Amino acid sequence: MQQSDVVIIGGGVIGSSAAYFLASQPGFQGSITVIEKDPTYNEAATPRSAGGIRQQYSTPENILISQFGAAFIKAAGDHLAVDGEAPDLQFHENGYLFLATEAGKTVLTANQQLQRQLGAATELLDPAQLQQKFPWLNTSDLAAGSFGPVNEGWLDPYSLLQAFRRKARSLGVNYIKDEVVGLDHSGRQVTGVKLHSGATISCGMVLTCAGIQAAHIAGLAGIDLPVRPRKRYIYVFDCRDKIARVPLTIDPNGVWFRPEGANFISGVSPAEDEDPDSTDFELDYRLYEDLIWPTLANRVPAFEAIKLVRAWAGHYDYNTMDQNVIIGRAPQIDNMIIASGFSGHGLQQSPAIGRALSELVTFGSYQTLDLSRLGYDRLLNGQLIQEANVV
Numbered sequence: 001m002q003q004s005d006v007v008i009i010g011g012g013v014i015g016s017s018a019a020y021f022l023a024s025q026p027g028f029q030g031s032i033t034v035i036e037k038d039p040t041y042n043e044a045a046t047p048r049s050a051g052g053i054r055q056q057y058s059t060p061e062n063i064l065i066s067q068f069g070a071a072f073i074k075a076a077g078d079h080l081a082v083d084g085e086a087p088d089l090q091f092h093e094n095g096y097l098f099l100a101t102e103a104g105k106t107v108l109t110a111n112q113q114l115q116r117q118l119g120a121a122t123e124l125l126d127p128a129q130l131q132q133k134f135p136w137l138n139t140s141d142l143a144a145g146s147f148g149p150v151n152e153g154w155l156d157p158y159s160l161l162q163a164f165r166r167k168a169r170s171l172g173v174n175y176i177k178d179e180v181v182g183l184d185h186s187g188r189q190v191t192g193v194k195l196h197s198g199a200t201i202s203c204g205m206v207l208t209c210a211g212i213q214a215a216h217i218a219g220l221a222g223i224d225l226p227v228r229p230r231k232r233y234i235y236v237f238d239c240r241d242k243i244a245r246v247p248l249t250i251d252p253n254g255v256w257f258r259p260e261g262a263n264f265i266s267g268v269s270p271a272e273d274e275d276p277d278s279t280d281f282e283l284d285y286r287l288y289e290d291l292i293w294p295t296l297a298n299r300v301p302a303f304e305a306i307k308l309v310r311a312w313a314g315h316y317d318y319n320t321m322d323q324n325v326i327i328g329r330a331p332q333i334d335n336m337i338i339a340s341g342f343s344g345h346g347l348q349q350s351p352a353i354g355r356a357l358s359e360l361v362t363f364g365s366y367q368t369l370d371l372s373r374l375g376y377d378r379l380l381n382g383q384l385i386q387e388a389n390v391v
């Protein structure tokens, strides 16, 4: 039987960030193994992400988590270089722009005030200011917009994942290509992780970072995790008329778009009653034709003549209870830590979540950013933390 002090299940951006931060913790001396069933990450959420990072949230922890994320990403060359070679994360600090009609203005204003209090640079703009700053925008039905010019934009998700992974390996983390199929447990302890190959790895601590498989893994230890796979589509389109200085823009109806190289990408989260659990990758062009394209054409006159280039699907690990991450010690099991339920914002959260997980393993408590409110207990005691700004 193999042995590892810490076993991380899932080597996506969350598992690999946790591995990197743990291996870098001066107080941690143990061995770390990451079990990843598919090192090509073909079906994982991370490479299918839109790569957005913003501070425009309604939950204080999410704002602070992304602030650390942005600072970390900007200094990635210092943190994640291996043999003097710095990763290129292609961070575009072009901002996020949330738009509101009269109906959404109060919430937008309250969120902006919270973000400012916590140090974000979010600006509240009236329609005339919006028009001046973004001349390509149709503001006729808008009451306000909030724009985050600092620490907001997008990066290349796959590059961040590979940078964490490469750095973690350079620090001695062992990556194993295999699938976790069972957990040995005795009383309140997981004692071993069983793999598809037939091997078992005995361990002191297990971190569950398995994306949409997290509920399945937690279930192997008898834990009920309210995290479900929800399919999201990204549509790539070409616009003949060139428009400049385009942030990641979110229409009042939830449709979003941003530049991607010479093209644009766009998407929308469906209404809750049209959002079944799904693990397939089948594309739905109706959503584009019926909702996304009309919204784009209305919001940006230049988008009336766009051409759909391609599309892809990926899956949110969706926390059905309050759309925020569930992080911390699992109920009933003392040596299992969960990080799941990111509901579409895990890429940007990966630096702060990886750091938080490394603190829980090393010290048994948070040392920097206190994420206790985001623990599993909130699901049991009804103190949900509903995030209003889920895109």
Ligand SMILES: Cc1cc2nc3c(=O)[nH]c(=O)nc-3n(C[C@H](O)[C@H](O)[C@H](O)COP(=O)(O)OP(=O)(O)OC[C@H]3O[C@@H](n4cnc5c(N)ncnc54)[C@H](O)[C@@H]3O)c2cc1C
Pocket: 009, 010, 011, 012, 013, 014, 015, 035, 036, 037, 038, 041, 043, 044, 045, 046, 047, 048, 049, 050, 051, 052, 053, 178, 179, 180, 181, 209, 210, 211, 212, 213, 217, 232, 233, 234, 313, 314, 315, 316, 317, 342, 343, 344, 345, 346, 347, 348, 349
């Ligand atoms: C279309 C789309 C757009 C998004 N846009 C954004 C965005 O703009 N900004 C943002 O911050 N976030 C965004 N996200 C969310 C973000 O991509 C995820 O929150 C994040 O990638 C989650 O990382 P993860 O490591 O938890 O999951 P994953 O990347 O899915 O990694 C989990 C890994 O676990 C492995 N695994 C699972 N089960 C097992 C097992 N039994 N044994 C071994 N390995 C296993 C899988 O193979 C996988 O590689 C988006 C997601 C999608 C789908």
